[in-house]
Amino acid sequence: MFDPIEDSMAALKKGGMVILVDDHTPGHPLGYLYTLSEHIQPEIINYMITQAKGLVCIALTKERAKFLNIPLMVNPYGEPGEKAFTVSVDYTKTSTGISAYERAETIQALLREESSPEDFKRPGHMFPLVAESRGLLDKKGIAEAAVDLAQFCDSSSLSGTFCEVLGKDGSIANMAELKKRAKEEGLKTVSMTQLYNYRKKTESLIERIGQFSFPTRYGMLHAIIYINQLDDSEYLVVVEGSVKGLSPIPLYMYAGNILGDLFVKSEKKGMSNLCRSLEELKKSGHGVLIYRNIRYPGNDSLQIKQTGTTGEIWDEVIIQKILKDIHVADVVVKDSVS
Structure with a gap:
């Protein structure tokens, strides 16, 4: 049903995108266009906005969010399965912060080692999510999957950027639509369960x-x-x-x-x-x-x-x-x- 995880990792290391499927969501799976944050360019943000049509988010580690003083939007953030959204941010050197160019600029600033808390306006147009420390071993959420997948790819930033995939009518794309889109656009697909099982297989635990x-x-x-x-x-x-x-x-x-x-x-x-x-x-x-x-x-x-x-x-x-x-x-x- 999904591609081998190694195929998705290879595509991501080359700067490409994959469809990451949250198959732990009650009801039906959620699909996300996903790429490593270190490869973000305005063209990728624009593609996510126009083709996936969901909310563009970036997954950060707890350590990075704490260093940049980006607190949770709601603390505590609710039920265990809910997403750990922080307050939204814009890079201070952007104007409105909403364009694909400025959202890409904000993501790049979030990753730069020399960035400081003062480099970001709050609220803004980029929506960070904080991953639990042990990733999918702690919580089966999209932020955890995004960071784990970045780690598998030896990403220096340990961060992934993603956007929910919506159908043509604006509803959440179902699995058939996700598979069709992946085939038409030449994208690899990987599921959260695959990532979790990969960790179980490759790590001591x-x-x-x-x-x-x-x-x-x-x-x-x-x-x-x-x-x-x-x-x-x-x-x-x-x-x-x-x-x-x-x-x-x-x-x-x-x-x-x-x-x-x-x-x-x-x-x-x-x-x-x-x-x-x-x-x-x-x-x-x-x-x-x-x-x-x-x-x-x-x-x-x-x-x-x-x-x-x-x-x-x-x-x-x-x-x-x-x-x-x-x-x-x-x-x-x-x-x-x-």
């Missing part, structure tokens, strides 16, 4: 924060603690014996609350299964148990709650990255509660 050994009634166990950078969840990984080079390795997976499972006595199936798995792990002499620690809503600290069926969805990419880190290539998944 896990951080090993500690390891330790501890005594149990089954004997000494050796564990590693990981943080999942997608949602800050914690994983306790118990590794028994030498697993490097062996195939397949027994794998047990559980989701629960570590304090509850350690300190709350329970006859629930989840807890008994966990104990049995630890015992089997020790007896077999080799294997891995991955325990996802759940933080329950309304409390930032760990609550006491027993293991059981949580309804949490295991992220296969994160599990594979953990297994790769401990040099496990192939597993056979054993019975578990998750």
Whole structure:
């Protein structure tokens, strides 16, 4: 349905435009004409205005917006899914600021290292949006996608400029219209989901924060603690014996609350299964148990709650990255509660 992400990156690095599709929008996707901000020229702004016909915006990092003292239009800016618009700006050396030439000049000024807060009039005709610090890993929004895509292209500015694509009747262009326009105008298409998955594929996303050994009634166990950078969840990984080079390795997976499972006595199936798995792990002499620690809503600290069926969805990419880190290539998944 969409072009390979590498094709879009190649086009952007050459100064071209792509159609960036927000496929996380409820209802139907939103399409944007997108280019790297460092390539902005009046001709590109004019093309966006006349062909896409939406609102021309620029995505900035939090650090850049703070440096230029461009505050959010509404602070806090509302629901988590809403766009983080700042106050609009014009470069001080522009006249009205509305022409394609002057909007391009404002974008160029926003990117210049020597620019200062005093170089911009407020309000104006360019509309910056601020991206969350970790991009699409923090929030699936157009500003985050724009900055992430710029980063993939090794952009020095870490900024993208974009404009919503409207149909001929002025309504939001649907997917069929976006595909037709891309074909007619020779534009590559890329989706927000592609960008998110590309980050999951190419970045580590896990951080090993500690390891330790501890005594149990089954004997000494050796564990590693990981943080999942997608949602800050914690994983306790118990590794028994030498697993490097062996195939397949027994794998047990559980989701629960570590304090509850350690300190709350329970006859629930989840807890008994966990104990049995630890015992089997020790007896077999080799294997891995991955325990996802759940933080329950309304409390930032760990609550006491027993293991059981949580309804949490295991992220296969994160599990594979953990297994790769401990040099496990192939597993056979054993019975578990998750």
